[in-house]
Amino acid sequence: MNSTExxxxxxxxxxxxxxxxxxxxxxxxADSLKDPVCGMAVTPASPHSFEHGGRPFYFCSxxxxxxxxxxxxxxxxxxxxxxxxxxxxxxxCPMHPEVRxxxxxxxxxxxxxxxxxxxxxxxxxxxxxVDFRRRFVWTLPLTLAVFVLAMGGHRLHLFSADTQSWVExxxxxxxxLWAGAPFFVRGVQSVLHRSPNMWTLIATGTSAxxxxxVVATVAPGLIPAVFTSMGQVPVYFEAAAVIxxxxxxxxxxxxxxxSQTSAAIKTLLGLAPKTxxxxxxxxxxxxIPLAQVQVGDMLRVRPGEKVPVDGVxxxxxxxxxxxxxTGEPMPVAKRSGDPLIxxxxxxxxxxxxxxxxxxxxxxxxxxxxxxxxxxRSKAPMQRMADRVAxxxxxxxxxxxxxxxxxxxxxxxxxxxxxxxxxxxxxxxIACPCAxxxxxxxxxxxxxxxxxxxxxxxxxxxxxxxxxxxxxxIVDKTGTLTEGRPRFxxxxxxxxxxxxxxxxxxxxxxxxxxxPLARAIVAAARERKLRLERITDFDSASxxxxxxxxxxxxxxxxxxxxxxxxxxxxxxxxxxxxALRATGASVMFLAVDRQVAGLLAVSDPVKASTAEALAxxxxxxxxxxxxxxxxxxxxxxxxxxxxxxxxxxxxKPADKLALVKQLQAEGCVVAMAGDGINDAPALAQADVGVAxxxxxxxxxxxxxxTLVKGDLRGIALARTISQQTIANMRQNLAFAFxxxxxxxxLAAGVLYPFTGWLLSPMLAALAMSLSSVSVISxxxxxxxxxxxx
Numbered sequence: 001m002n003s004t005e006x007x008x009x010x011x012x013x014x015x016x017x018x019x020x021x022x023x024x025x026x027x028x029x030a031d032s033l034k035d036p037v038c039g040m041a042v043t044p045a046s047p048h049s050f051e052h053g054g055r056p057f058y059f060c061s062x063x064x065x066x067x068x069x070x071x072x073x074x075x076x077x078x079x080x081x082x083x084x085x086x087x088x089x090x091x092x093c094p095m096h097p098e099v100r101x102x103x104x105x106x107x108x109x110x111x112x113x114x115x116x117x118x119x120x121x122x123x124x125x126x127x128x129x130v131d132f133r134r135r136f137v138w139t140l141p142l143t144l145a146v147f148v149l150a151m152g153g154h155r156l157h158l159f160s161a162d163t164q165s166w167v168e169x170x171x172x173x174x175x176x177l178w179a180g181a182p183f184f185v186r187g188v189q190s191v192l193h194r195s196p197n198m199w200t201l202i203a204t205g206t207s208a209x210x211x212x213x214v215v216a217t218v219a220p221g222l223i224p225a226v227f228t229s230m231g232q233v234p235v236y237f238e239a240a241a242v243i244x245x246x247x248x249x250x251x252x253x254x255x256x257x258x259s260q261t262s263a264a265i266k267t268l269l270g271l272a273p274k275t276x277x278x279x280x281x282x283x284x285x286x287x288i289p290l291a292q293v294q295v296g297d298m299l300r301v302r303p304g305e306k307v308p309v310d311g312v313x314x315x316x317x318x319x320x321x322x323x324x325x326t327g328e329p330m331p332v333a334k335r336s337g338d339p340l341i342x343x344x345x346x347x348x349x350x351x352x353x354x355x356x357x358x359x360x361x362x363x364x365x366x367x368x369x370x371x372x373x374x375x376r377s378k379a380p381m382q383r384m385a386d387r388v389a390x391x392x393x394x395x396x397x398x399x400x401x402x403x404x405x406x407x408x409x410x411x412x413x414x415x416x417x418x419x420x421x422x423x424x425x426x427x428x429i430a431c432p433c434a435x436x437x438x439x440x441x442x443x444x445x446x447x448x449x450x451x452x453x454x455x456x457x458x459x460x461x462x463x464x465x466x467x468x469x470x471x472x473i474v475d476k477t478g479t480l481t482e483g484r485p486r487f488x489x490x491x492x493x494x495x496x497x498x499x500x501x502x503x504x505x506x507x508x509x510x511x512x513x514x515p516l517a518r519a520i521v522a523a524a525r526e527r528k529l530r531l532e533r534i535t536d537f538d539s540a541s542x543x544x545x546x547x548x549x550x551x552x553x554x555x556x557x558x559x560x561x562x563x564x565x566x567x568x569x570x571x572x573x574x575x576x577x578a579l580r581a582t583g584a585s586v587m588f589l590a591v592d593r594q595v596a597g598l599l600a601v602s603d604p605v606k607a608s609t610a611e612a613l614a615x616x617x618x619x620x621x622x623x624x625x626x627x628x629x630x631x632x633x634x635x636x637x638x639x640x641x642x643x644x645x646x647x648x649x650x651k652p653a654d655k656l657a658l659v660k661q662l663q664a665e666g667c668v669v670a671m672a673g674d675g676i677n678d679a680p681a682l683a684q685a686d687v688g689v690a691x692x693x694x695x696x697x698x699x700x701x702x703x704x705t706l707v708k709g710d711l712r713g714i715a716l717a718r719t720i721s722q723q724t725i726a727n728m729r730q731n732l733a734f735a736f737x738x739x740x741x742x743x744x745l746a747a748g749v750l751y752p753f754t755g756w757l758l759s760p761m762l763a764a765l766a767m768s769l770s771s772v773s774v775i776s777x778x779x780x781x782x783x784x785x786x787x788x
Contacts, residue, residue, distance in 0.1 A: 035060045036068060091116055097440070106186060108193040129255040132182075136248040139179040143245040146171045150238035165217040168237040176210050180244040196393035202247060204397070205427030210240040212420065234417060236424075239759070243428055271343035272364055276308035277301070279352065293358050301340075301351040309342040310357035318349035322708075363692075363707075396430040396743065403747040411748075418748070422757065425746035429763035430739060438731035441778035446724040449782055454707040455717045456692075462703035464728075466687050466721035471667040472616060472714065473658065473681065476627035476637055477516065477585070478674035479691055479711070481603040485516050487523035488584055491575045492597040501597035503529040504549070505589050508556045511537045512545050516585060516601050543628070543651060544587065555590040558630060560649050562588050562595070569595045580632035583640070605640060612711035613641055619718065622667075626650045626658055626681075655681035671702075672714065689714060727781055731774045738770050 035042050036057055048059040052072045059065040091114035093099040093107035105114050113128045146168050149158075159167060187203025190196050213235035275287045279298040293299070293309050301307055307320065317335040322344045334340065340353055342362045359365065400423040407419035443460045450457055457463050474480055490501040506524030509517035510531055524531065534547040534554070543564070544557015555565055559576075562569050567590040569576075576586045576598055584600040613623060624645040627634040631648030638646040647658065655671075659681050662669045671678070671685035682688030688702030691709035706713035744750075746758045 035064050106189065108189070109195045126255055129252065132248050132251050132255070135179040135182075136245065136252060139175045139241075140245055142171045142175050143241040146175075146238045146241045165213075165235050165237075168235060169214065169217050172210070172213075172237040172241045175241040175244050176206065179248060180206065183244070183247060196397075200393055201396060201427045201430050202243070205400075205424045206240050206243050208420070208427075209236045209243070209424050213237050213240065234414075236421065239421075239424065243763075269368060271306070273306040273308050273343070277305075291359070293355050295355055295358055297355045299353050299355055301346045301353060303346060303348055303350060305346055307340045307342050307344050307346060307351075307353070309355045310362045311340050311342075311353040311355045313338045313340060313351055314354050315352040316350050318351050319347045321345040321347050392430070392739075396426065399743060399747060400424075400426040407748065418757070421759075422746065422748045425758050425763040426743055429742040429746045429758070429766055438735050438774055439728045441775050442724050442728045442731060442781060445778050445781040446720055446727075450717065450720050453713075453716060454692075454710070455713045455720070456705040456707060457717075458703040458705070462687055463721050463724050465668070466670070466704070466717055467725050468668045469621070469670040469687055469718065471622045471624065471662055471669045473624045473626050473655070473662075473669060473671045473685070474643075474711070475655075475673035475678050476625060476629055476634060477603055478709065479672050480609050480625070480637060480641065481605050485519040485585070485601040485603040487519045488579070488600040488602050490597055490599045491572060491579075493571060493595050496596050499527065499529060501589055501599065502527070503531065504554060504591065504596065505556050505587070505599050507531045507534060507549055508537075508545050508547055508554050510534075511547070512539060516587070516603075517545070519601050520599060553592050555593070556587055556599075558587060558628065558649055560651065562590060565590070565593065567593055567595055569598075571595065572598050576630070577632055580630050581636060583633060583636045585629045585633055605637065606710070608710050608712055610641055612715065613643065615712065615715045617642075619715070624658075626655050652678070652680050656684055659684045670714070672711065673702075674709065689717070723781060727778060731777055734774060734777070735770070738766075742766060 036059075042058045042060055044056075044058060046058040046060070048062055048065045050057050050059070050065050050069050050072075052068075057068065059068065091101045091104055093109070093114055096107055096109045099107050099109060099114065101114055107114055115126075149164060149168055149171075158164070183199055184203045184207065186199035187207075190200045216235050272290060274290060276290055276293050276297075277285055277300040278288050278293070279285050279300050285300055290308055298314065299308055299311070301318075303318070313334050313336050315336060317333070320332050320334050320340065322332055322341060334351065339356075340351070341364070342357075343364045357363075360369070403426050404419040404423040407422055408416040411418045439460070443463065446463060447457050447460075477485070487502075490498045490505070492498055492501045502520065502524050506521045506529065509520045511534065521531075532549040534549050537545065537547040539545050540557065540561060543561040544555065546553070546555045546557075546565075548554070555561065555567065559569060567588070569588050572588070572595060576588075579586050579598075579600040582602070584602045587599050587601070589596045589599065617623060622645075623643055624647070625634060625638050625643050626647045627637075628650055629648060631646070634646050634648035638644075647654070650658070655673075655678065659669050659671060663684075663686070668687075669685045670687040670689055671681045672689040672691070673682055674691035678690075682690060682702040687704060689704045689706060690702035692705050692707040704717060706717075742763075745756075746763050748757055750756045
């Protein structure tokens with residue numbers, strides 16, 4: 001049996017990812033089955049099974065199997081009208097991102113309809129919003145009619161009291177049984193899943209008011225005399241109808257507001273062009289859908305067009321506007337051999353390019369995936385809200401029961417009527433959703449805003465932690481500097497020539513990924529030097545490289561590597577120090593453990609680095625440079641940029657140790673780097689910041705990526721972090737205060753002092769607006785100004 005044979009009702013909430021066809025691996029399916037009656041996890045090995053509609057279902061016990069066999073539709077009925085499944089999509093809950101399904105369903109924890117994890121540009125209007133709007137519009141006139149009759153019917157003298165109750169019953173039936181059906185289904189499922197939530201309270205309160213009124217209308221003799229008022233048994237159909245209509249209105253407002261939180265992702269998705277112009281081998285050109293572009297295709301990008309995919313310029317020159325992805329306002333000059341990022345805008349000349357990355361491998365796709373991942377992650381601050389929400393519903397139900405009996409035993413006449421109404425008000429006004437949405441909405445808006453400005457947060461914890469950072473460690477090459485080094489010169493030892501030193505160094509470096517290595521190889525090829533075939537290549541991350549070329553053993557790296565391998569470099573010390581004093585990076589070349597020469601490579605400081613560091617230091621941030629380069633070179637660059645604390649010739653283990661040392665001193669450390677040698681420190685730091693222009697390993701090790709590799713992004717990330725945490729605290733404070741004040745007010749604690757009682761209808765209005773208020777406050781982050 002494969003996963004496509006399983007009904008949606010038996011998929012678990014933690015099934016993990018799916019393959020592009022939407023079919024989960026068999027081992028995942030086996031571990032993710034659920035008993036459709038009680039929700040417990042089961043496996044196909046369970047002895048209790050039942051086949052329905054040609055599909056097998058598994059149960060935890062014979063009792064659950066019996067109940068399912070008696071009425072399968074009851075347990076398979078969907079909780080809400082939702083989208084048909086999107087092939088290969090993953091569905092998740094806005095409040096509980098750990099809930100993941102490969103098909104539309106309702107969240108087993110909060111009852112919300114799951115939504116696609118990855119929004120699409122053509123997904124149309126939320127079907128749940130459409131369904132709720134239809135239910136609201138069609139039943140609103142009935143609700144208004146019931147409300148008018150209940151409030152003024154006795155003055156209009158249209159019906160007798162008994163007849164009016166029957167008329168209100170007939171008008172309320174469609175509102176409660178049809179318009180409110182999704183709420184009752186979610187309420188029942190919350191009990192079946194042992195996860196009480198807002199729908200538990202709404203379903204309980206509304207059904208109590210409605211059921212009591214039905215009995216009072218159909219069989220008033222069954223109602224105890226203590227519930228009578230002025231010789232009649234009062235009914236509360238208007239309360240049930242108005243609660244349903246106001247809850248629908250609140251859901252409409254909430255769904256509309258929630259849809260805006262994915263606007264940033266849709267903006268990113270909209271950057272990609274729909275077509276690409278492919279150049280065939282015979283020179284003919286044709287526009288093809290973007291999805292048909294393959295790696296290696298030659299593509300024409302005309303002036304004013306967007307670059308379709310990531311690739312390399314083959315011919316032509318132009319200026320490309322990359323601001324939509326990097327936040328860099330100035331167009332970047334591109335010529336033959338330069339890389340291109342998909343979705344950026346070609347402003348002037350025509351370009352012929354080769355496609356290097358397509359589909360989900362492009363920079364744009366990676367940015368979207370990282371934003372989605374961050375938006376669905378939980379901030380540590382949310383854990384407190386989750387703990388409170390876990391006890392919230394049970395506490396509210398207990399308060400409602402206490403309210404009912406307190407009023408019934410000690411309140412004024414009609415005591416039990418007051419008890420019933422106030423208990424219903426308590427159930428309705430309580431809003432666990434305001435707590436649950438307090439931080440996820442802020443995170444979704446903040447990550448989207450950051451992504452459009454070239455800062456990618458991998459998870460919510462990074463956003464929350466960034467504001468507390470007080471120490472920043474920066475690598476030099478590729479972080480402070482451009483990361484595009486230029487070969488300056490080579491200094492041969494006795495018995496070697498300049499070209500021979502460069503040729504042997506390039507022979508070694510052609511297998512290395514380091515920017516300095518690329519500069520050396522490029523210089524050798526420019527001189528048309530013949531590079532040898534090498535074997536036994538080994539990279540000592542942060543130190544250098546080694547290999548064998550024929551019978552010779554080659555070693556290229558810094559002084560620390562030479563000392564480690566027992567190579568004496570004293571004869572070239574003076575020349576090395578002189579070159580380092582100019583800011584150049586110096587590498588020694590050894591052949592068969594004898595120094596053969598040195599090579600100098602310079603890497604210009606980024607134009608934006610000085611401004612970025614000045615901004616960061618102005619906020620009180622302590623900046624430390626830790627470089628694998630020579631100490632003299634590192635100090636020269638640090639002096640230029642005004643960095644007071646410098647560490648040179650640092651191996652990856654040294655950078656890691658520095659991070660740990662600072663953390664032990666009580667510092668909250670951010671590490672900014674771009675290379676493989678930075679990965680351990682990036683992972684250890686409280687917040688790792690990778691340069692988007694660096695290696696994949698660095699980006700995978702860090703929870704924050706600066707797309708352009710511009711350190712000004714760190715200042716922006718801190719600003720967004722500060723604003724987001726402030727916004728989350730506002731939301732949580734509002735949710736706590738709202739419930740702390742609303743529940744006692746609904747229970748009638750002010751009645752002895754003010755004579756105030758809260759109608760269930762007003763309670764429903766307050767409950768509906770509370771979640772909308774939290775979402776609206778989160779949306780303010782989209783236009784928030786930088787913090788001074």
